[in-house]
Amino acid sequence: MITFEGVSKRFPDGTVALDDVSLECATGEITVFVGTSGGGKTTALRTVNRMVEPTSGRVLIDGADVRDRPPAELRRGIGYVIQQAGLFPHRTIADNIATVPYLLGEGKKRARARARELMERVGLDPALAGRYPAQLSGGQQQRVGVARALAADPPIMLMDEPFSAVDPVVRGELQAEFLRLQAELHKTIVFVTHDIDEAIKMGDRIAVFRTGGKLVQFDTPKNLLAAPADDFVADFIGYDRGIRRLSFVPAAELELDDRAVLPENASVAEARATGADWVLLTDSGRRPLGWVAVSGLATDRSLQHMPRAPLGHTFNVRADSARAALDAAVLSPSGLAVGVDDDGVVVGVASPLDLTNAIGRESAR
Amino acid sequence: MIAAPADDEPLIRWDWLARNADDIGGMLADHVYLSVVPVVIGLVIALPVGLACARWRWIYPPVLAVTSLLYALPAIALFVVLIAFTGLSHTTVMIPLALYTLSVLVPGVVDGLRAVPDHVRQAAVAMGFGPLRRLVQVELPIAVPVVMAGLRVATVSNISLVSVGALIGIGGLGELFTDGFNRDFPTPIIAGVVLTILLAVAADGLLILVQRLLTPWSRQ
Amino acid sequence: MNAILNALRWFGQSEQWSGPDGIPQRLLEHLWYSGLAFAITLVIALPLGLALGHVRRGRAAAALGFAVVSSANGARALPTLGLLILAVLLAGSGVGPTLVPLVVLAVPPVLVNAYTGVRQVEPQIRDAAEGMGMTGSQVLWRVEIPVALPLVLLGMRTAAIQIVSTATIAAYVGLGGLGRYIIDGLKRQEYDSTAGGAILVIALAFLIQLIFTGLHRLSVSPGVRLSASH
Numbered sequence: 001m002i003t004f005e006g007v008s009k010r011f012p013d014g015t016v017a018l019d020d021v022s023l024e025c026a027t028g029e030i031t032v033f034v035g036t037s038g039g040g041k042t043t044a045l046r047t048v049n050r051m052v053e054p055t056s057g058r059v060l061i062d063g064a065d066v067r068d069r070p071p072a073e074l075r076r077g078i079g080y081v082i083q084q085a086g087l088f089p090h091r092t093i094a095d096n097i098a099t100v101p102y103l104l105g106e107g108k109k110r111a112r113a114r115a116r117e118l119m120e121r122v123g124l125d126p127a128l129a130g131r132y133p134a135q136l137s138g139g140q141q142q143r144v145g146v147a148r149a150l151a152a153d154p155p156i157m158l159m160d161e162p163f164s165a166v167d168p169v170v171r172g173e174l175q176a177e178f179l180r181l182q183a184e185l186h187k188t189i190v191f192v193t194h195d196i197d198e199a200i201k202m203g204d205r206i207a208v209f210r211t212g213g214k215l216v217q218f219d220t221p222k223n224l225l226a227a228p229a230d231d232f233v234a235d236f237i238g239y240d241r242g243i244r245r246l247s248f249v250p251a252a253e254l255e256l257d258d259r260a261v262l263p264e265n266a267s268v269a270e271a272r273a274t275g276a277d278w279v280l281l282t283d284s285g286r287r288p289l290g291w292v293a294v295s296g297l298a299t300d301r302s303l304q305h306m307p308r309a310p311l312g313h314t315f316n317v318r319a320d321s322a323r324a325a326l327d328a329a330v331l332s333p334s335g336l337a338v339g340v341d342d343d344g345v346v347v348g349v350a351s352p353l354d355l356t357n358a359i360g361r362e363s364a365r
Numbered sequence: 366m367i368a369a370p371a372d373d374e375p376l377i378r379w380d381w382l383a384r385n386a387d388d389i390g391g392m393l394a395d396h397v398y399l400s401v402v403p404v405v406i407g408l409v410i411a412l413p414v415g416l417a418c419a420r421w422r423w424i425y426p427p428v429l430a431v432t433s434l435l436y437a438l439p440a441i442a443l444f445v446v447l448i449a450f451t452g453l454s455h456t457t458v459m460i461p462l463a464l465y466t467l468s469v470l471v472p473g474v475v476d477g478l479r480a481v482p483d484h485v486r487q488a489a490v491a492m493g494f495g496p497l498r499r500l501v502q503v504e505l506p507i508a509v510p511v512v513m514a515g516l517r518v519a520t521v522s523n524i525s526l527v528s529v530g531a532l533i534g535i536g537g538l539g540e541l542f543t544d545g546f547n548r549d550f551p552t553p554i555i556a557g558v559v560l561t562i563l564l565a566v567a568a569d570g571l572l573i574l575v576q577r578l579l580t581p582w583s584r585q
Numbered sequence: 586m587n588a589i590l591n592a593l594r595w596f597g598q599s600e601q602w603s604g605p606d607g608i609p610q611r612l613l614e615h616l617w618y619s620g621l622a623f624a625i626t627l628v629i630a631l632p633l634g635l636a637l638g639h640v641r642r643g644r645a646a647a648a649l650g651f652a653v654v655s656s657a658n659g660a661r662a663l664p665t666l667g668l669l670i671l672a673v674l675l676a677g678s679g680v681g682p683t684l685v686p687l688v689v690l691a692v693p694p695v696l697v698n699a700y701t702g703v704r705q706v707e708p709q710i711r712d713a714a715e716g717m718g719m720t721g722s723q724v725l726w727r728v729e730i731p732v733a734l735p736l737v738l739l740g741m742r743t744a745a746i747q748i749v750s751t752a753t754i755a756a757y758v759g760l761g762g763l764g765r766y767i768i769d770g771l772k773r774q775e776y777d778s779t780a781g782g783a784i785l786v787i788a789l790a791f792l793i794q795l796i797f798t799g800l801h802r803l804s805v806s807p808g809v810r811l812s813a814s815h
Binding site for chain 1: 707709710712713714715716717718719720723728731732734805806807808809811812
Binding site: 433434437438439440441442443445446448449518521522524525526528529531532533536538539541542543545546549551554555557558561562565566569 | 589658661662663664665666667668670671673674675746749750753754757758764767768770771776779780782783784786787790791793794
């Protein structure tokens with residue numbers, strides 16, 4: 001656990017980078033520091049490994065003041081990942097990764113073997129071990145940065161905008177892979193970003209900093225979206241925070257309606273009997289085929305021959321969030337979202353109103 | 366050859382300087398001529414060579430190898446080798462200096478042109494600039510600061526190197542050095558050193574001024 | 586063409602190859618004076634340049650850095666011959682006074698290139714090094730110097746060539762070495778000796794260039810060369 005106790009930092013030129021910050025970063029969790037530039041989030045991160053010394057207050061790791069240990073020794077026990085990776089251009093990938101093991105006096109052979117192992121862990125081809133950083137793409141370099149921080153297996157990792165220098169697609173991959181890795185490793189991580197989406201995606205808890213180094217809110221992503229502490233936080237999260245909140249409502253909590261779900265060979269009369277404007281046709285295995293508008297049906301023939309509107313996309317009732325359900329509803333011709341199970345079998349449909357109700361229940365809790 | 370000035374002998378004899386002001390002025394003019402002409406010649410050659418190197422990248426490494434070898438050649442050695450071909454003339458001193466200028470400026474021109482950001486080049490193409498107009502109106506102006514930096518180095522080095530020519534009798538202010546040495550007389554030497562430095566500083570300042578006029582956008 | 590033939594004939598004369606005025610002796614002298622000046626230059630300029638580049642914080646360091654960079658520009662303006670003559674006139678002839686201008690002219694390029702080389706190491710590389718627990722001297726030796734090496738070597742090469750060239754001119758004020766052939770030849774109007782000396786000096790300059798190219802290949806990491814070409 002990392003504890004900030006009334007930490008302040010005032011630079012010699014008078015700017016206040018941190019103003020009496022107190023918070024706890026729980027062991028095995030990702031704590032995200034987010035905020036506007038000049039909000040002190042990087043300064044806060046750098047007080048943990050003594051790259052910045054606070055003007056007042058203390059930073060403790062598992063109860064011990066970081067100032068009780070010499071900086072170099074302290075830092076060797078803390079993983080450190082920075083923007084654009086900061087790889088050493090004159091060292092091969094393997095030797096970059098083995099930096100801290102070398103500093104700790106480990107032999108070349110063992111350290112390099114471990115480096116190759118780590119390369120696989122972070123999704124790099126070990127064949128790249130002998131290459132130099134200049135020969136790697138930005139995304140690959142960032143992965144090396146993560147592997148290098150993991151090399152000595154430190155319990156704590158500090159990550160300062162580790163994924164912000166790569167394009168959005170690569171960033172998404174790196175984030176997902178890092179979360180997968182963290183699920184195995186359970187490191188205590190402090191993660192700095194200026195991107196609120198990244199904060200919500202990566203963080204177990206989020207600390208929002210504002211200009212002047214003030215900690216304005218420290219909460220779980222869900223609570224942050226539900227109850228921003230003030231206008232600053234609300235603005236920072238953005239106008240679509242309501243929709244983002246849906247990400248934290250499991251689709252399983254939606255009440256799905258299956259009255260308007262009919263087999264392909266049902267008759268128009270049956271469709272009219274549902275009382276719905278649109279019915280969803282399914283095949284014999286109850287997998288969705290498409291929508292039919294009931295109001296336009298003149299004849300009494302089987303629904304099979306009626307003009308069909310395409311399905312749009314469905315959501316998985318077990319794995320997806322209500323946000324995916326809302327997206328499916330918006331894109332559906334009928335305005336209704338189709339929920340399916342893992343086998344693609346229709347469970348029922350939900351209207352945007354059902355989604356609103358689900359959020360209501362969630363907030364009432 | 367112990368040559369510390371006698372106690373009654375001042376380090377600088379101003380009266381000597383006053384008496385020889387005309388001669389010194391002539392040497393100064395000669396010095397300016399000997400150092401500036403090679404800079405101009407070097408620039409005139411370096412521009413097309415640098416442009417060619419920027420356009421066809423494969424010729425740059427061999428050209429760079431040649432220019433850095435040229436730069437390594439001691440001036441005195443070049444002077445005496447050239448005596449056999451161009452005699453004891455101004456040309457003998459100016460050829461090596463032009464070569465040094467060339468070897469400083471070619472990388473300068475290439476680096477300057479490479480410093481043109483790709484998006485700027487592409488914007489120029491997109492706006493319909495032809496290759497020549499693009500070069501003259503967009504790329505060269507952006508390259509000016511780097512080229513000017515090279516020009517300043519070359520000019521200042523030339524001004525200092527001209528005096529080595531005094532060893533073969535053609536050295537502008539450098540002749541004050543040999544004169545003072547032959548007569549064991551510090552005044553002309555000190556005058557020569559001071560004037561050479563002042564000339565270099567003045568030339569450098571002039572070039573900075575020219576650069577500011579050429580690149581008004583970079584003025585703060 | 587005649588002059589070159591004469592110079593070649595000069596090389597063929599047996600008296601050039603022995604005695605106090607023989608080529609081996611003069612070459613050794615030249616190498617000795619140049620090597621001495623080069624060693625003194627390195628001892629003064631390398632630690633100073635590297636240390637100044639490494640210490641980045643504070644106004645004093647910035648002011649010193651500015652002074653260092655200006656010194657290189659300033660040194661370029663100094664007339665070599667004038668300095669040599671002045672040194673001998675003021676401090677007397679001999680190896681000591683003659684070496685002073687050699688060192689004075691060679692220190693700035695080494696100093697400036699070592700300084701800027703270390704200073705130009707990207708801040709995030711240095712930040713990563715410190716953040717992973719390298720001490721100040723580990724950052725300097727394991728990261729900054731290897732990354733700055735191309736520039737450090739460039740400064741050393743410039744200085745070495747400068748010294749060999751100035752040592753040649755120093756023959757005018759009485760120093761031994763290859764410059765003797767040139768200066769004495771000029772004085773006696775024996776142009777074959779002058780040209781022969783010049784060819785030897787040029788060969789020596791080429792050799793130094795070659796040595797530094799080799800040194801660059803051997804000591805600069807391929808990774809640094811790759812990142813420079815990007």
